Amino acid sequence: MSDESDGKHGVQSLEIGMDIFRVMVNGQRSMALKDIAAAAGMPASKVHRYLVSLIRSGLVEQDPHTSRYDLGSFALNVGLVSIDRLDRIRLGLAAIADLRDTINETTALAVWSEHGPVIVRWERPRRPITVNVITGTALDMLTSASGRVFAAYMARDTVRPLIEREMANPELPEDLRSWPQVEAMLDKVRHDGYAAVSGYYLVPGVEALAAPVFNFKGEITIAMLVVGVQGMFDMAPDGEVVRALRAAAVNLSQRLGYTGSEVSMIL
Template structure:
């Protein structure tokens, strides 16, 4: 077999070994041999042979008391190095650029700042009339789609002071939100829907937006992707292909950052 052909075929035994590691990663806990074999779709005897080699390499370890297998110290080192080299903002910028090209709407990326969610970059669509988003803008927690995403998935203690301030000053509060209980119900609905949608009654007249959460390897909220448009320009229905694209983009970015959360369902 030529080197070129061999390179295209790869090393099958390595791919099988990676299949076992993937089964253990998605198992989210230490596992018995039979469970690993079932998840990797192979006989236990075959899985055991591969596990012996993976243990020797440090990628897997076995608890002598329970006989369960778990990821080993070298697997942990690989993960830590990968996380250290991962530039979440760079990946996020690529994601909003690709989403803008797919849906031809203004897209933006937001992260959590000292005083709330902050826009770090936006991409202009190819439309004669667009909505501009100012980089560095701090958005309201309850009055913006991005803010509602952070309010819905960040720990309550992290948003407590900002939420209290917005309720006390009553600036740009959404219709029907008067109390802490009202705000919590609004954010619970965002979690239930998997996205935050504002169409009409937005903080800026004639503008609508829909935002989705992006999670990291700890399955914690790390960023938000948002679509912003002139009111009536974005299909906000449950079957909207534009919102489906947004959800897919946010989920794909979450996976790239190591999240194991399931893909969101339809609205």
């Protein structure tokens, strides 16, 4: 049999296992072996063999006291990851729209890509002078607010190559040209719970704030931004814009299932 033909046929045993797993998902409660077998239209002995493999994979677990079967820890994790991937952008778009309405400033959403943070959406405020943010814009790690937030909370092995490439740029501000300086800046971001950039955010005369949004695994998944015109933008740590941004990021993190210590610290 050719590889192409084999690929079209698939793996029948896997499909049978997924049929049994689907019965359990649709059951919406723990189930006895006989009930699973009846719903799947298979002999109980056959279903049991598949359940053993599903248990080993973490998709199913068996209660030792009742012998009933239910979804396992890995199945729950798959569900949470799926929710996170489907909902984070949708919820993020609503969050930056609400934030824009609250503070009447340009707001934006950035996600991580292999080249660093990228703007995926922005919201224009109702004011005569605004800052336009271009969707798809790739942001620097050290001289953008969202880049600093991702650099502060992502794994060092992931962000280090990008940071080192930027540190080699002779136009980088003098206070960011060594690792001790960069580490001090990132420590401040983690301490404050947000990043602030003024004077050299992509273009002169623009200021920006960014706050991290975490998922249920405690990983940064989004950066929420507020962008304004220098001198016309409230950057005060205890000001309305910073408070509203941090509160919006915490609220979105909680909606994505995050329950870590940063929530209580920021609130």
